[in-house]
Amino acid sequence: MLSVEKTMLFLLSRVDRMGAQQFVEIYEQRGYTSTYIRNSLSRLKKEGYIASPARSLYCITSAGRAYIKSINSKPARYEQQWDHTWDVVMLEVPEQERKKRDAFRTAILQLGYGLLYNSVYISPWNYRREVTDYVESLQLTGNVSILRGEFAEGTITPAKAWDIWQLDKLEALYLDKSAWITREFIPLADEAIQSGEALPLFLLFLQIGEEMSGLIMADPSLPDELLPDGWPAKAVIAGLQAQWRRLAAAIPRDSFYAQFT
Numbered sequence: 001m002l003s004v005e006k007t008m009l010f011l012l013s014r015v016d017r018m019g020a021q022q023f024v025e026i027y028e029q030r031g032y033t034s035t036y037i038r039n040s041l042s043r044l045k046k047e048g049y050i051a052s053p054a055r056s057l058y059c060i061t062s063a064g065r066a067y068i069k070s071i072n073s074k075p076a077r078y079e080q081q082w083d084h085t086w087d088v089v090m091l092e093v094p095e096q097e098r099k100k101r102d103a104f105r106t107a108i109l110q111l112g113y114g115l116l117y118n119s120v121y122i123s124p125w126n127y128r129r130e131v132t133d134y135v136e137s138l139q140l141t142g143n144v145s146i147l148r149g150e151f152a153e154g155t156i157t158p159a160k161a162w163d164i165w166q167l168d169k170l171e172a173l174y175l176d177k178s179a180w181i182t183r184e185f186i187p188l189a190d191e192a193i194q195s196g197e198a199l200p201l202f203l204l205f206l207q208i209g210e211e212m213s214g215l216i217m218a219d220p221s222l223p224d225e226l227l228p229d230g231w232p233a234k235a236v237i238a239g240l241q242a243q244w245r246r247l248a249a250a251i252p253r254d255s256f257y258a259q260f261t
Contacts, residue, residue, distance in 0.1 A: 003214035004032065005040050007206055009049055009068055012060040014260045020056040029203055047103075048137055063137065070130045071213070074112060074221045075237050082124055082223035086156070089113060089121045089131055090145045100138045107134045112220035114164040122156070122164075124223055161226040170218060174232040177215060181239050189243055198255035205247040205261065212240040 004027070011026075012018055020041055024034045041058060044050045049064035089108060093101035105121075111130055113121035128146055135144045161167065185208065192200045219233055248261035 003210045003217065005044055006068070006071065006213040006217070007209050008037075008040060009044065009060060009064050010209065011260050012050060012058060013065060013068055017053065017057055017059040020058065023058075026202075026206070029199065030206060063133070066130070066133065070111065070127070071216055074216050074219065075233075077112075077125055077221035077223075078234055080125075080223070082225060084225075085124075085148055085150055087113070087123045087126055087128060087131075088116075088147050088149075089123075091119050091121075091140070091143055093140065093143045097140075097143075100140055104134055104138055104140060104144070110217045112222075114161075114220060116164060123220065124156075124226065125221070156226065158226050158228065161222060162228070165220050165222065167227075171232065173215065173218065174236045177211060178232065178236045178239065180211075181236075181243065185243065189247060193246070193250045196250070196252065198252050198257050201247055201251045202255075202257035202260070205244065205251065205257075208240055208244045208247065212237065212244060215240070 008023060008027075011023075020038060023041065024037050027037045028034065041050070044064070045052055045058070049061060049067055050058045051061050052058055091101065091104065093104070108121055108127075108131060109115075111123065111127045112125060113123045113127070116122045126148065128148070131144070131146055135141055156164070185204075189204055189208075192204055215233075215237065221233070224231075251258050251261055
């Protein structure tokens with residue numbers, strides 16, 4: 001799922017329902033086209049995250065709420081104690097079912113699994129409920145095996161984790177985002193807060209939410225034992241969250257956009 005689609009899900013989680021045109025009017029202000037937004041809504045509906053009780057009207061499903069909960073809970077993993085056991089997911093999906101296979105792989109990678117061997121994925125955290133839900137929704141029962149335990153051989157060291165999850169790229173992404181917050185985003189937020197206008201504040205609220213979602217979906221939120229000293233994730237996410245809360249508090253309570261904060 002793209003970060004913009006996750007923010008659309010977030011908006012739907014705050015209200016009973018929204019029309020396609022409402023999404024278009026909001027996201028056109030952010031530079032997205034009507035076609036892009038309508039295609040995103042169609043994709044979310046096809047994947048079961050939203051439903052359409054009436055033409056061009058959408059509401060979030062239980063699967064959509066569960067997805068938001070599972071992704072949003074990832075940063076809290078940084079504060080948890082790890083028991084040194086691993087979730088292992090193994091899949092064997094026929095080539096004719098490759099679309100389902102690719103959708104499943106994307107979903108578990110966004111949860112935080114890493115590719116250990118061909119078609120074998122691992123995570124230090126227990127995501128079995130989420131993985132089981134994906135197996136059922138994609139009709140892959142019989143093609144996926146899940147187990148949890150310790151490695152008798154081939155222990156995952158910090159060096160291995162660095163390669164499996166490509167932490168060099170993730171670290172660069174965090175450092176780049178940290179510089180962007182200070183250099184570009186905070187001045188824009190300061191100006192919008194000073195003006196007090198609801199729409200510019202809300203658009204920045206959405207933007208920081210998308211940036212945060214993109215990082216959270218890319219980050220496996222590994223335990224400290226597998227990370228290098230000075231890992232920047234906690235500080236950068238905290239900075240993004242602070243700006244998100246700051247903008248939410250600044251949106252006038254009597255505006256249309258306040259319901260989404």
